[in-house]
Amino acid sequence: MNDNDFDVTENINNEIKTNDVVLYMKGTPAFPMCGFSAATVQVLTGIGVKFSSVNVLDSDKIREGIKKFSNWPTIPQLYVKEEFIGGCDIVKEMYESGELLELFKSKGIEVNPS
Amino acid sequence: MPMTKESIEELIIQSIPDAKVSIEDLRGDGDHYSATVISKSFDGKSKLDQHKMVYDSLQGKMGIELHALVLITKAE
Numbered sequence: 001m002n003d004n005d006f007d008v009t010e011n012i013n014n015e016i017k018t019n020d021v022v023l024y025m026k027g028t029p030a031f032p033m034c035g036f037s038a039a040t041v042q043v044l045t046g047i048g049v050k051f052s053s054v055n056v057l058d059s060d061k062i063r064e065g066i067k068k069f070s071n072w073p074t075i076p077q078l079y080v081k082e083e084f085i086g087g088c089d090i091v092k093e094m095y096e097s098g099e100l101l102e103l104f105k106s107k108g109i110e111v112n113p114s
Numbered sequence: 115m116p117m118t119k120e121s122i123e124e125l126i127i128q129s130i131p132d133a134k135v136s137i138e139d140l141r142g143d144g145d146h147y148s149a150t151v152i153s154k155s156f157d158g159k160s161k162l163d164q165h166k167m168v169y170d171s172l173q174g175k176m177g178i179e180l181h182a183l184v185l186i187t188k189a190e
Contacts, residue, residue, distance in 0.1 A: 036182065073169050073177040089185045090161050 008065030016079045020109050021051035024066045025076040029053055036088040040076045043095045048112030049104055081107050116144035117180050122172070129171035130155055140184070148184035156189040164189075 016022050021044070027033030029041045044051050056063035056075055063075070070077055070084040078085040080103060085091065094100035104111045119137045126135050126149070133153040140146040149168070156164045164187040169176045176183060 067177065072166070073172075073174070074183075075177075084162075086162050086165070090165060093161065 006061075008061050009069060011062065012066060012069050015052070015054060016082045019052040020081055020107070021049055021104075022079045023051050023053045023076055024056055024062075024079075025053055026055070026057050028055055033057060034075075036074070037076045040078065040088045040091050043091055043100070044078075046114060047095065047101060047104065048114055049109060080104070080109070117175065118144065119147065122147060122149065122180070122183075125173065125175075126151060126168060126171045130167060140182075145180075146182040147180070148186070150186040150188070152188045152190065154190060156187055158189075161187065 023029075023037075023040060023044065025032060025034075025037035025040065027037055029045070032038035032041055041053075054062065054066075056066060066075065066077055067073055072084065072087065074087050076088055076091075078087075078091050085103070086094070091100065094103070101111060101113065119139055123135045123137055127133055130151070130153050132155065133151050135152075136150045138148045140148055151168055156167070159167075165185050168185055168187060172180065
């Protein structure tokens, strides 16, 4: 995709509308390029929730755009049903307290904790 | 340009005056920190808002000058 050729906010809106759980991250779930992204993938995998991921390293426009979109300065960023949930620390904390599992359940998203 | 522990602490306290801040340099490289911030002003706020307050105090340096900051926030 040509990086200059699309509306980044529209692209993000589309992505989080089409997918219940979206992780904006550095790298891919199989090959995370940053420890924080890796840790967040690990949480989601541990919960056994299906998620779609966007590699911000593929596009500078998305990398900057997602930070403006959520008014949050770091990556990864987790979105559930179009709502920004948080970065790595918040996701990990919510996982440990059980809140994350509850959140998925309350939104009717299928989970399969290992 | 990495930031020093002291400058991070200073920025946080400037905008959250009652904050108790403890910072750890995770790798000793001046670039990967963990910060625990305790403040009454977090009371009643969501984690998301608490973390945002700390990020705001860093005046845009987070994610640019400061690459990695593990953040733990507590109301008390």
